[in-house]
Amino acid sequence: MNGALRDAVRERFGTQAVADQELFVQPATSEKFGDLQCNVAMPLARRLGRAPREVAAGLLEGIRWPKCVERVEIAGPGFINIFLSEKWLAGYCARLLQDERCLVPEVGAGRVVVMDYSSPNVAKPMHIGHIRSTVIGSALDRMYRYLGYRVIADNHIGDWGTQFGILILGYRHFVDQEALRRSPVEELERVYAASYAKARTDREWMEQARRELVKLQRADPENLALWSRFVQLSLQEFERIYRRLGVRFDLVRGESYYRDRLSGIVAMLKERGLARESEGAQVVFLEEEGLPPCIVQKRDGGFNYATTDLATIESRIQEFSPQKILYVTDERQQLHFRQIFAIARRVGWNTELVHVWFGLMRLPEGTFSTREGNVIRLELLLDEAERRALEIVRQTSPSMPEDQQEEVARAVGIGAVKYADLSQNPQSTVVFTWDKALSLEGNSAPYLQYTCARIQSVLDKYRETIGPLPSAESLELTHPQERRVAVRLVRFADVVLRSASRYRPNLLADYLSDLAKEYNTFYQNVPFLKSEPGVRESRINLCRATAAVLRRGLTLLGIETPRRI
RNA sequence: GCGCCUGUAGCUCAAUUGGACAGAGCGUCAGCCUCCGGAGCUGAAGGUUGCAGGUUCGAUCCCUGCCAGGCGCACCA
Structure with missing residues (x-):
């Protein structure tokens, strides 16, 4: 459809009239304006110095529409409103139902993208500040x-x-082996904090920490062993959280992986x-x-870190030749990445480098920090989320077996x-509150999961009372x-593409x-199991197509869809 | 001081990068048939999009200046 319009514009107003990238058709803003609209006539009219409606009319005359278009109207100052054929809509949904991919094209085939997200620090527990990078990164992934x-x-x-000099020194003096066994990362953090506090007032201690660091950097076996243990x-603790979140990485290469390249980078620069x-x-x-x-x-x-990030880019380019490298971090690193990307350009690395930044997570009383002692551990958040959900499941599904309730x-x-997190614009700041983070009503995951479970239940009932599911x-x-639902199903592929290309999972969530x-x-409002045979089968299929898209969409966001909730 | 970001209904957030009367959820109010799962559905009230100008057929979006808040700006990552 874009193609048809673009061709028409080129043909009538010259090839320079519009850029390739320009968006031609978009979902209509209201259903009374049709299903799709094209607003190209108005900017075009300005450039040509002609009346917009006249341009629109000229554009449409004799245009060769694809068969999905039922009719077209020119409205208002020059909007082109497109009405899709009902038959085509129905056919599209039927095809979607039979397609594993829900008709989403594989536009990225043959292309490589490296994604850098989550990236917590060793010896510190993951806290709620890590969730955005992890969850947004994973959805984009x-x-x-x-x-x-x-x-x-x-x-x-x-x-x-x-930090490892301070940590190693602190470990030697303060570690409580029993606590380390119970909760390793928590203990390491405590040790680090104690050592850091001492270093701030005690110059000799600071000096010792520096020596430990130098020993580590020179591969002193004892310090290396300690470091490796930390x-x-x-990693074990991170892994436990990633498993709960359903997040998986292809590589876990910390900054240390690139340490042998650092001097080479500086020499090259x-x-x-x-x-x-x-x-x-040495400064660029x-x-x-x-x-x-x-x-x-x-x-x-x-x-x-600048050196490390440059070395990382070099290494990734050499090993993977990616078209694109994506960094998902908070907004504070914007300047840093602009510098790094600028240097990379000067060096001649032509991989597209993208910083996908998101707004900071704060507490109502202000920014949280380890030093303030007001961090909320990520595991605690997940525990609380499951606890609240379990309470509700017990209320709403008392007959469900206990282990299923927990699941x-x-x-x-x-x-x-x-x-x-995924349902709001990544770039806005998040003020953390328990109720918001764990919302189970309104526009929330459970609403979508509930909808899926309901459809599943309808299908089960169909099989039970009527027979095998109808042909697609x-x-x-x-x-x-039904038409309203169908029009939305048709948009799915575009939404996924747009959501990915703009690094905005919330577009998909919306x-x-x-x-x-x-x-x-x-x-x-519309009966289907109880409607007449024929209509009934058709509506069942619309349910199935809806379920397929909802499930696929939620899976892309990293959200599970249990059969029953 | 310079730079980046944010300001939208009482609250939490959208708005397809300049399109049609700015939309959802929560909360409030009024409803939903012995009917497929009520974590649901229908309807109502609720707005000078921080303020003031500008650009044009048209601005939440672009430009300028203010106001308020967040973040960053040479040896931490």
Whole structure:
């Protein structure tokens, strides 16, 4: 359809008239304006100095529409309203029902994208601040994979750096082995905090920590063994959380993985005249880009995160030749990545680098920090989510066996936590409250899961009382509400594409809740199991198609859909 | 001081990057047949999109200036 319009524009107004990327058709803003609309006539009219309606009329004259178009109207100042053929809509839903992929095209086939998300620090428990990167990153990961991209999800954990000197020293003096066995990461964090506090007032202690760090960097066996143990303990705990969240990485390469490349990066930057000495450090100046200078080697000869990130890019390009590398981090790193990307461009690395940033998570009383002691551990949040969900499941499904209740509570609770984050614009700041994070009503995961379970139940009932599910071909739209559902099903593929290409899972979440709402209206107001044979089968198929899209959509967001909830 | 972001219904959030009378959920109010799962459905009330200008057929969106808040700005990541 876009093609037909674009061709018509080119033919009548010249090839320069519109850019390739320009959006031509979009969902209509109201159903009285049809199913789709095209607004291209108005900007075009301005450029041509003609009346918009006249341009629209000229555009439509003799245009060769695809067969899905029933009729077209010009309205208002020059809107082109497109009405889809009912028969085509029904046919599309029938095809969607028979297609494993819900007719979502594999636009990413043959393309590679590296994704960098979650990335917690070793020796610190994951807290609620980590959830956005993990959940948003994981949703984008799933969407890109589904679109046919080869995705390499790399958990770039903070496992190297100055903090390990302090930690090793603290470990030697303060560790409580019993506590370490009980709750390893919690204990490591305590040890680190104690050592850090001492270092701030005690110069000698600070100096010792620095020596421990140097020993580690020179591969002293004892310190290396300790470091490696800290990493292992932390990874085990992270893994436990990832399992609960259904998050999986292809690689877990911490910063340490790139440590042997760091001096090479700096040497390369110097050689190309990009880095030069300033105040004892090696610095890349980025005046042309309007950015502040970026330090790539400290005065003491040590490297910092900028160096590591550059080395990481180099390594990823060499190993995977990705078209794109995605970083999902909070907004505070915007400047840092703009610097890194600018340097990468100067070096000549032409992989597309994208910083997908999201707003900070805060508490009502302000920013949280380890030092303030007001962090909320991620595991605690997940526990609470499941607990609240279980309470409700027990109320609403008292006859369900206990282990199934728990299983449902898990899916619902975790789903609610994820959905709370995924359903809003990533870039907005989140003020954390328990009730918001664990919302189980309104526009929430359980509403969508409930809708899926209801459809499942309808299908079960059909098989029980009528027979095997009907052939997928029989699908007709005989009620206006069916049409509303069908129009939305048709949009699914576009929504997935748009949501992925704009790095906005909330666009998909919005769509799913809209679809579920239309379906529930249908469910509530239009009989189907009790309607006449024929119509009944058609409506059952519409239910099935809806379920397929809801399930697929939720899976892309990383949310489970239990058969019953 | 410079830069990035945010400000939308009482509350929590949308709005397909300039489109048609700004939409949902929660809360409030009024309803839903011995009927497929009531975690549901139908309806009502609720708005000067922070403020003031500008650009044009048209602005929550773009430009300028204010106000309020968040974040960042050379050796932490």
